[in-house]
Amino acid sequence: MKTKKATAFWVGIVSLLSVYFATLAMAPDALTAIGPAVIMGIVGACGFFQGANVADNWQRGKHYRQELDKMGDA
Numbered sequence: 001m002k003t004k005k006a007t008a009f010w011v012g013i014v015s016l017l018s019v020y021f022a023t024l025a026m027a028p029d030a031l032t033a034i035g036p037a038v039i040m041g042i043v044g045a046c047g048f049f050q051g052a053n054v055a056d057n058w059q060r061g062k063h064y065r066q067e068l069d070k071m072g073d074a
Contacts, residue, residue: 005053005056009045012045013042016038016041016045019038
């Protein structure tokens with residue numbers, strides 16, 4: 001099974017939100033302790049996802065070879 005960056009990102013976000021809402025349902029008084037960690041986790045996941053996309057695009061552009069495009073058309 002191939003895991004893509006977008007799939008990993010969304011699974012991470014949904015997992016963090018699930019932890020937050022489970023805490024909200026089971027122990028609402030603990031939200032002050034877990035809330036900032038969940039927010040920082042979401043911010044970190046978003047930042048890492050964007051950084052990985054930028055690095056991936058930079059790597060593709062750095063090693064781009066135009067002559068290979070013409071080989072696929074033949």
